[in-house]
Amino acid sequence: MNGSVLMLIIIAILVAGGVLAYVTSARQQRRDRLMSVITRDKNAGAGGGDESKDKQLARQRADIAKKLKQAGQEEEKKKDKTTIREKMIQAGIEAPVSRYWLGSLAAAVVVWGLTSTMTSWPQIAVILVSFTAFMGLPRFFLNWKAARRQKKFLEELPDALDATVRLLQAGMPMSEAIAMVAREYTGPLREEMMRIYENQKIGVPLGEAAYQTAKRIPLTEVHMFATALQIQSETGSSLSEVLGNLSQVIRSRFRLKRKVKALSSEAKSSAAIIGALPIIVATGLYFVNRSYIEVLFDTRQGHFVLAGAIAWMCVGILVMRQMINFKI
Numbered sequence: 001m002n003g004s005v006l007m008l009i010i011i012a013i014l015v016a017g018g019v020l021a022y023v024t025s026a027r028q029q030r031r032d033r034l035m036s037v038i039t040r041d042k043n044a045g046a047g048g049g050d051e052s053k054d055k056q057l058a059r060q061r062a063d064i065a066k067k068l069k070q071a072g073q074e075e076e077k078k079k080d081k082t083t084i085r086e087k088m089i090q091a092g093i094e095a096p097v098s099r100y101w102l103g104s105l106a107a108a109v110v111v112w113g114l115t116s117t118m119t120s121w122p123q124i125a126v127i128l129v130s131f132t133a134f135m136g137l138p139r140f141f142l143n144w145k146a147a148r149r150q151k152k153f154l155e156e157l158p159d160a161l162d163a164t165v166r167l168l169q170a171g172m173p174m175s176e177a178i179a180m181v182a183r184e185y186t187g188p189l190r191e192e193m194m195r196i197y198e199n200q201k202i203g204v205p206l207g208e209a210a211y212q213t214a215k216r217i218p219l220t221e222v223h224m225f226a227t228a229l230q231i232q233s234e235t236g237s238s239l240s241e242v243l244g245n246l247s248q249v250i251r252s253r254f255r256l257k258r259k260v261k262a263l264s265s266e267a268k269s270s271a272a273i274i275g276a277l278p279i280i281v282a283t284g285l286y287f288v289n290r291s292y293i294e295v296l297f298d299t300r301q302g303h304f305v306l307a308g309a310i311a312w313m314c315v316g317i318l319v320m321r322q323m324i325n326f327k328i
Helices: 002-044 052-080 085-089 097-118 123-169 172-185 187-201 207-216 220-235 238-289 298-326
Strands: none
Touching: 002 207, 085 097, 085 123, 097 123, 123 172, 123 187, 123 220, 123 238, 172 187, 187 207, 187 220, 207 220, 220 238
16 A cells, blocks of 8 residues: 555656646746847847948847837736636637636536536546536637637738838828728737727827737737837837838748748657557557456556556656747
């Protein structure tokens, strides 16, 4: 019995260590990405050419980098404190928070009904699974919907920035250029641009309105867009040039993402096969020679072996995910 307890403690420590390493690595990667953007902006402003113009561009980029760094630090601090209401806003759901909890309750009831009627699990297991569904499924849906909305917004942002640059070069004010862009596009880009225009009409400064959009769309590119508008309103710098550079940066990041995805596709396929292989082999053995594998489910020693195998597989999957998950 002491050996069994010791094994369980070791397995729990290994799983906890793997999860902690995964979370720490994810945060470090995000910090490195923010610092790489800041460093690139500073290095870009230190090139040759016309000295006075380069100094002005370097000062503008340094201001953008400083504000972007501050926004990234604030976002990192608030990352784990995001409320349900903020998550719903990021997902584009205009509804009271009570609807979220009603959806959570409905998900828990559905899961409880399915597990009670279709399985012979103990009552405590059914309650735990239902509680997990109550707390996890709606939040997972909000995260998925918010990520989908952000992706769609970012895909259309470079074209919208190019259109804004052309309108500014034609002599149109920034507020009217944003309104024109909002009329020409659909989806989340239209919604956010129209909100910026409407907030600016009622007296909200243009930079502050853009920062509100950055809270609803928490992406680095949107923070850069809001920072550019804020600096332009304070210093009167050339906004068309800044927005044009931002559009080029976003397109370059898209090209790099596609290249990395193509180069890492083989590694991702190999990781998927390795992760699915134990499940496939266990299922095949269950149908071919059921008595051979039922030892894992019918004996206490088999339960410990199965728990250890699952824990190690989870750690291995997390390690493989970190090795093949390239963030751009």
